[in-house]
Amino acid sequence: MxxxxxxxxxxxxxxxxxxxxxxxxxxxxxxxxxxxxxxxxxxxxxxxxxxxxxxxxxxxxxxxxxxxxxxxxxxxxxxxxxxxxRPIDLSPVRDPLLVQLSLAAQLGDHEVLALLERARDGYQARLDTLRAAQADRPSLADAPDARSEALYDMTLVAAMSAARTAIDWVDDCIEKVGRGLPPAAPRATSEGVA
Amino acid sequence: MxxxxxxxxxxxxxxxxxxxxxxxxxxxxxxxxxxxxxxxxxxxxxxxxxxxxxxxxxxxxxxxxxxxxxxxxxxxxxxxxxxxxRPIDLSPVRDPLLVQLSLAAQLGDHEVLALLERARDGYQARLDTLRAAQADRPSLADAPDARSEALYDMTLVAAMSAARTAIDWVDDCIEKVGRGLPPAAPRATSEGVA
DNA sequence: GTTTTTTATATGTCTAGTCATATACTTGTG
DNA sequence: CACAAGTATATGACTAGACATATAAAAAAC
Known part of the structure; x- marks a missing residue:
């Protein structure tokens, strides 16, 4: 809708x-x-x-x-x-990247690190785009009145702070992995895990 | 996938x-x-x-x-x-709430405020749920090895910091609206806006 | 004692969204 | 001069996901 x-x-x-x-x-x-x-x-x-x-x-x-x-x-x-x-429900989180990370125990530390660094680049690129958008503000569909602009600006700020938070989070993770993740438990021989 | x-x-x-x-x-x-x-x-x-x-x-x-x-x-x-x-693309932002906010210029300040306060409640509830999940950690599908847990914890932290950032952002917006948004431009009489 | 919840699988139908492709003319680039 | 890009609309085919419903029996709640 x-x-x-x-x-x-x-x-x-x-x-x-x-x-x-x-x-x-x-x-x-x-x-x-x-x-x-x-x-x-x-x-x-x-x-x-x-x-x-x-x-x-x-x-x-x-x-x-x-x-x-x-x-x-x-x-x-x-x-x-x-x-x-009309009140809108919060959209549920749906993040493939976090799913991947949470299931990545079988990867080595360096591979987890690579995953995180790609994510970092992605968020950084997003932040750059947002900053550029804020600088030369697009003319929002030919109706630039001050009220609309104020609201539009709020959404830009929301997106930017989300990106910044994501970057900080990734950096924390990278540091943590750099100090070494705990080892994986030895794999069950086969079937019988039930 | x-x-x-x-x-x-x-x-x-x-x-x-x-x-x-x-x-x-x-x-x-x-x-x-x-x-x-x-x-x-x-x-x-x-x-x-x-x-x-x-x-x-x-x-x-x-x-x-x-x-x-x-x-x-x-x-x-x-x-x-x-x-x-396999590298995963950052999932594009897709937030109905922000769309609503960005188009809400025709609403009065108090209505925008109501919208924001509902959002605040939503994010707060989400944060509470996440904190509870961190406290009594679910047994992640019968395979609680230390490496998996560390990764799982990272994703929890990601979700929590995102929620916290969203709350802070909403609070900023509420304050801004409380000080009064700029007025809307008078509506075009009808059609001819091109 | 009846209703609801839990356990367990499965299908039908619908909406939203994605990807590809078709058409057609102009302008700009190499 | 050829080719790509921009302007403009439209359809076909597909995937992912949501919602409803069916079956079935035990256990727990009211």
Missing amino acids: TLEHAILGFLDRGSMTGYDLKTRCFDEAVGHLWTADQAQVYRTLGRLSDQGFVRSRIVAQRGKPDRRVFTITTKGRAELTAWLR | TLEHAILGFLDRGSMTGYDLKTRCFDEAVGHLWTADQAQVYRTLGRLSDQGFVRSRIVAQRGKPDRRVFTITTKGRAELTAWLR
């Missing part, structure tokens, strides 16, 4: 095409909070249209393909407002 | 049933890293069996239903090891 309402939220700031939503909104503006697949943006727009939450008109262009410009309807605006007031 | 390999990882510590995997491994031990749907555990076990990564035998019980006990094969163990060494 998030994609649906995120699209309504963007369209509420100004009418635009599926292409704009994908490139300007999801890739540029909120790529650090939510990514959207192009195919799904168009399919979701179709569904929103069926539900009467958005309306579209075709705008012809010279040279370039026709644009199908979507506009939020009164009904769509009502739905958006209702969703904004 | 994570569920597949997580299951292989657990079976590597000892043979067990789908039920055990769901309740003892995913719900209890690594619920803070990865949740698994019961239906999907069984279907994934089926697929692993087709691929020759696990083997199963039926064990009859009095009173209770038959158990289908799964054991990892040599091929499965090889696959697990290969996966453990």
Whole structure:
């Protein structure tokens, strides 16, 4: 449901095409909070249209393909407002990297270290991207009002502090592994562990 | 692919049933890293069996239903090891709550505050759960060797510091909103925003 | 004494999301 | 001049995951 309402939220700031939503909104503006697949943006727009939450008109262009410009309807605006007031459950943690780490007892210390260092690089790269985004702030879907910007800034800060925390955590782990992990217990001969 | 390999990882510590995997491994031990749907555990076990990564035998019980006990094969163990060494991409952020916040400009300060306070409660509850998990540590699928425990502990610490950071961030936001957010720009009369 | 919980496996259906590919014209790069 | 990249929409096919439901019997709770 998030994609649906995120699209309504963007369209509420100004009418635009599926292409704009994908490139300007999801890739540029909120790529650090939510990514959207192009195919799904168009399919979701179709569904929103069926539900009467958005309306579209075709705008012809010279040279370039026709644009199908979507506009939020009164009904769509009502739905958006209702969703904004609706409490959202915390999204459950779902981190393949941590799963891998927790199961990595059979790897040697140096291999665990390599795993952690790759993770560190990843988080660092993410942090750099976020810092760049904060510096030359993308024009959030043509609606830069001060209130939106303040909220947008909060989400940037959230993402950045999460990345920083992750980096610190990885560094701690690297240090711990550097001092040596406890050895693995000898493997059970075969089957009978039950 | 994570569920597949997580299951292989657990079976590597000892043979067990789908039920055990769901309740003892995913719900209890690594619920803070990865949740698994019961239906999907069984279907994934089926697929692993087709691929020759696990083997199963039926064990009859009095009173209770038959158990289908799964054991990892040599091929499965090889696959697990290969996966453990395989670099994993950082999972992209995907946070409905932040999306909601970033689009919430049309809400009043008190409504944004309510949203943030619910989030705070959620993160606090998560942190409490994690602390409890650290205190009476679940017996990680019958294979408590020191190396596994050290790695498991790292993942607990990761989850806890993430939760703590989130709480701090929410508190900052609450304070900021308490001092008043900038007002929203007057809404465009209708269509013509392009 | 009835209901709920626990143990145990399995299928059907649905949604969300991913990946690939098709079309078509323009502009910029090598 | 050829090729890649940008603009723009759309469908087909697939995977992962969520939710509901079925069966079945014992044990525990009310």
